[in-house]
Amino acid sequence: MPAIPALRDYLLTRRSVGQAFLAEPAPSGEELETLLTIATRVPDHGKLAPWRLVLYSGEARVAAGEALAALAQKKRPDIDAASLEAERRQFLPAPLVVGILSAPRAHPKVPEFEQLISAGNVAFNLVHGAYALGYAAQWVTRWYAFDADAAALLGARPDEKFVGFVHIGTPTAVIEDRPRPDLSQIVSVWQP
Numbered sequence: 001m002p003a004i005p006a007l008r009d010y011l012l013t014r015r016s017v018g019q020a021f022l023a024e025p026a027p028s029g030e031e032l033e034t035l036l037t038i039a040t041r042v043p044d045h046g047k048l049a050p051w052r053l054v055l056y057s058g059e060a061r062v063a064a065g066e067a068l069a070a071l072a073q074k075k076r077p078d079i080d081a082a083s084l085e086a087e088r089r090q091f092l093p094a095p096l097v098v099g100i101l102s103a104p105r106a107h108p109k110v111p112e113f114e115q116l117i118s119a120g121n122v123a124f125n126l127v128h129g130a131y132a133l134g135y136a137a138q139w140v141t142r143w144y145a146f147d148a149d150a151a152a153l154l155g156a157r158p159d160e161k162f163v164g165f166v167h168i169g170t171p172t173a174v175i176e177d178r179p180r181p182d183l184s185q186i187v188s189v190w191q192p
């Protein structure tokens with residue numbers, strides 16, 4: 001297997017770009033197809049494909065924000081105007097947001113936990129795929145990933161859970177690195 005120096009360097013230096021710094025364009029057409037193909041090429045015990053992807057793009061992002069704001073107001077009648085506006089902008093400004101749903105299947109040998117991890121891999125592969133195509137991305141959750149009413153509104157079926165939303169676009173800022181874990185604190189060698 002030949003080494004892939006460009007991939008090594010990417011993995012050693014990659015940085016998420018916050019959604020506030022993601023602008024047009026985002027992948028579309030064939031490029032989007034490639035991105036989604038990369039995203040779903042993940043470890044998947046039993047070939048169950050226990051995940052689904054929901055795309056939010058164009059004007060639908062505005063509608064998603066409006067719907068979230070309406071729901072937030074219903075749940076928190078005392079919500080202030082600034083918070084309401086923040087809800088309206090949840091799917092902005094990044095031009096493409098992809099929701100990743102864990103959609104576990106009943107299986108005698110593949111526990112739900114493994115299927116959930118596989119969905120997490122889809123989310124991170126989506127991030128990597130975006131960078132491979134020359135874009136940037138950030139994986140976020142927020143309250144609407146965990147609130148059943150909000151999740152349903154955003155496309156989750158019963159028994160499905162969002163593992164996150166990957167915001168994708170073209171970076172408008174260079175993001176400084178942040179501290180990374182000290183390997184000596186998190187790696188140990190098992191000994192009998």
Ligand SMILES: Cc1cc2nc3c(=O)[nH]c(=O)nc-3n(C[C@H](O)[C@H](O)[C@H](O)COP(=O)(O)O)c2cc1C
Nearest residue numbers: 014015016017018138139140141142163164177178
């Ligand atoms: C499941 C999950 C949910 C996350 N949710 C948020 C979030 O809501 N807001 C946020 O700023 N970062 C969130 N992050 C962290 C970012 O994805 C990212 O790791 C962080 O911005 C650091 O960037 P890095 O990828 O360069 O380390 C989340 C990460 C994971 C794995």
